[in-house]
Amino acid sequence: MIEPKPTKVRTALGRNLTYGMLDTVGRAIVTGHYDGKRFPTEAELATEHGVSRSVTREAVKMLTAKGLLSARPRQGTIIQPNTAWNLFDTDVLRWLLERQFTLPLLRSFNELRLAVEPMAAQLAAMHATSAGVAMIAAGYARMEAAERGDDDALDADIAFHVAILRACDNPFFAQFEDLVSTALRTSIRFTNRFKGRSASLPAHKAVLEAIAARDASSASATIRSIIEDVMILIRQAESEGAVVDRGAAVLG
Template sequence: MTMGDGRNEGVLRPSLGRNLTYGMLDSLGRAIVTGHYEHAAFPTEAELAKQHGVSRSVTREAVKMLTAKGLLSARPRQGTMVQPAASWNLFDTDVLRWLLERQFSIDLLRQFNQLRVAIEPEAAALAARFATEADLAAISAGLARMEAAERGDDDTLDADITFHVAILQASGNPFYAQFRDMVSTALHTSIRFTNRLKGRTANVIDHTVVRDAIAARDPDAARIAMRALIGDVLELIEQVESRQTS
């Protein structure tokens, strides 16, 4: 084996290990969230390694990651146990993705948008005060992508998410910016649902009102415009829930 071959092998093996770990993490996380272990004991590391055909070290790392996400707990003499849903870290993008991928829940969608209405209007108001020229350009770029998507020249989902994430970033507040991954993950489901119900994509005019208020440095107008934008989604969800219960 040449020295070059050895270097390549050294690079590839850790990468393969990470892929195996994340593959197992995804498989186990989805199984936990969908209730696979609700009435069954969680397997030991040895059992998991055998079931999935991976090493104990890969299994151990995946279990550690699931424990950090609040899905599992390990106690002496009790082994590894699945935690109740109340203990799961809902701000973790993997956990949120697994929740959204399981049987669709209108309740979860409503709860997510209730969180959005508590976060994004204030982020828009902060953006109106503190956004840099680069931030404003990013928001406008997201809006331009939404306009292009209406013409069929861009992806409607990605464009809409880009717009909202740009506003979180433009708030200038690192705590708001930290919500970007969670909002991006959940919006993939939320936007698909609302677009399907409305029979059309997001209202570009309403998003333009938000952008213009931020560009005009008007925090109150930005807050109101963003609240109206998300309020429209909540109203749509309430209509669906009303039809389902009637």
């Protein structure tokens, strides 16, 4: 069967039309473009973006695999509730960064950090190689450089925490890298009017020194206190009815 030729000018989807379509529609779903609206049919999407039905169909299949869409008899393709989204998917996490955040979502991210990072620090203290410790030390050095204005504070903070996940000698923990990175990036959208500050260098240095000294309990407790500090601010903001401010920063 020959597909009808698209009737509109193709939108800027990039060279790979399928992945361009995936990115465009996925971002629209996650950022709320379709909230309260009927999700378009494949034919409507193809016409709107100026691509073939086969491109649209493949993109919809990929979004369905990510938990964003569901095809149901007599209902067509509908958007799934965010509880069904694959929040460990790299694309979904990337699109979430462009969404208007709520404090409950920020709290959820940091609750998961509390479940992961203290154990990762404990394992790093127990199992990290000299190269792993050096990688964590390099992340901390970047944080010091950021304090002097010679590096990006958020990127440096992420490098430190990701290095711990990589150094703990457990491939499952390393898989949390994208999620922890996203959680840290969301913090920059959280208001700092309660306690404006950048990431605590002494606290992060204490984590590094505990890992280097093979003090597993101290490494775990110290990184837990860093995340708990952010959780206290979140709970305080929730109690005061605050909203997320995209321009402010709280780092963990």
